[in-house]
Amino acid sequence: MAYGQSGHMALHFQNSFGLSNVTSARFIPLVSESVMETIGQLVENNHYGRLAESPVHEGLHEVSGEVRTEAHPIAAGAFFKAALGQSSSSPLGGAFLHTFVPVQADWDPAAAVPPFTLEIHRDVGSAFVYGDLLANTLTLEIAQGQLLAAGMTVLGGKFSQKASSLPVYPAGRPWTWDVVSAGYNGAGVSHLRSLTVKFDNRLAAYHTLSGGKHPARIKRNGSQTISVEGSLLFEDQNLFSEFINQTEKPLTVNFAGETTAGSYSNLLTVEVPRLRFSEFKPSMNGAGELEVGFAGKGVFDSGLGYGLKITLTNTQAAY
Numbered sequence: 001m002a003y004g005q006s007g008h009m010a011l012h013f014q015n016s017f018g019l020s021n022v023t024s025a026r027f028i029p030l031v032s033e034s035v036m037e038t039i040g041q042l043v044e045n046n047h048y049g050r051l052a053e054s055p056v057h058e059g060l061h062e063v064s065g066e067v068r069t070e071a072h073p074i075a076a077g078a079f080f081k082a083a084l085g086q087s088s089s090s091p092l093g094g095a096f097l098h099t100f101v102p103v104q105a106d107w108d109p110a111a112a113v114p115p116f117t118l119e120i121h122r123d124v125g126s127a128f129v130y131g132d133l134l135a136n137t138l139t140l141e142i143a144q145g146q147l148l149a150a151g152m153t154v155l156g157g158k159f160s161q162k163a164s165s166l167p168v169y170p171a172g173r174p175w176t177w178d179v180v181s182a183g184y185n186g187a188g189v190s191h192l193r194s195l196t197v198k199f200d201n202r203l204a205a206y207h208t209l210s211g212g213k214h215p216a217r218i219k220r221n222g223s224q225t226i227s228v229e230g231s232l233l234f235e236d237q238n239l240f241s242e243f244i245n246q247t248e249k250p251l252t253v254n255f256a257g258e259t260t261a262g263s264y265s266n267l268l269t270v271e272v273p274r275l276r277f278s279e280f281k282p283s284m285n286g287a288g289e290l291e292v293g294f295a296g297k298g299v300f301d302s303g304l305g306y307g308l309k310i311t312l313t314n315t316q317a318a319y
Contacts, residue, residue: 020131
């Protein structure tokens with residue numbers, strides 16, 4: 001019998017699209033995964049003088065699904081690089097500062113962002129290896145009383161199998177809800193109850209006549225988007241006024257983790273330099289404190305060159 005808690009997953013960045021890699025493992029603690037290969041079933045339209053269905057042929061192959069984790073201060077950087085497409089790192093005392101912003105050019109002619117291979121061991125037989133994957137979306141979610149959750153949807157690729165690797169996980173603990181500090185336009189927002197930030201690459205798999213049954217490239221079919229939603233206690237009308245006036249001002253969310261490398265913490269900062277509210281719904285639904293749901297989008301800042309920036313301080317040298 002196979003157990004989910006006995007499985008594991010590793011992410012390996014590839015040097016090129018079309019060549020899977022299983023030699024640079026970054027093991028990521030896993031909550032759940034739904035990555036699988038689908039194989040299209042191509043039924044002939046020809047008729048053969050019978051009532052039975054016409055012959056079936058093997059159709060297009062495609063890998064898709066989602067992986068979810070409680071964001072680890074070192075492992076999460078692999079998600080950020082995969083989705084946003086780039087990272088830069090610099091020493092910071094005994095730690096390292098990593099900056100992730102969405103790329104404004106494709107990684108290469110076949111891949112919009114860096115391709116990677118996922119090695120997933122499902123506690124039975126050989127490990128499942130999915131190559132030529134790209135990160136389509138990245139989601140960060142925090143709610144009161146919970147750990148910071150990270151989700152990444154993937155699209156690709158090619159399937160194979162190999163002997164399972166022995167997992168080795170980095171040291172560190174996920175961020176909890178009580179280490180969060182948030183600010184809007186420089187003013188603290190202390191009454192958040194939940195917050196979700198989602199980045200979408202808007203990717204699609206493209207097959208060609210000479211590319212075989214697997215995707216020949218994974219490219220964009222729309223513009224990058226950044227969405228923000230959450231809830232807060234209705235203590236004032238400050239943010240409601242920002243919604244009514246349709247302003248675009250910066251949102252900053254900090255997660256201060258445990259101290260490492262001397263005086264440096266596992267620090268995560270998510271910045272949306274121009275957040276524009278699209279929904280703000282104050283309403284009374286009975287007794288108790290009023291809670292308001294809101295939604296908005298991150299608008300690209302042409303002066304800064306991005307609409308979303310994630311910075312991460314930890315003991316990892318580079319991604």
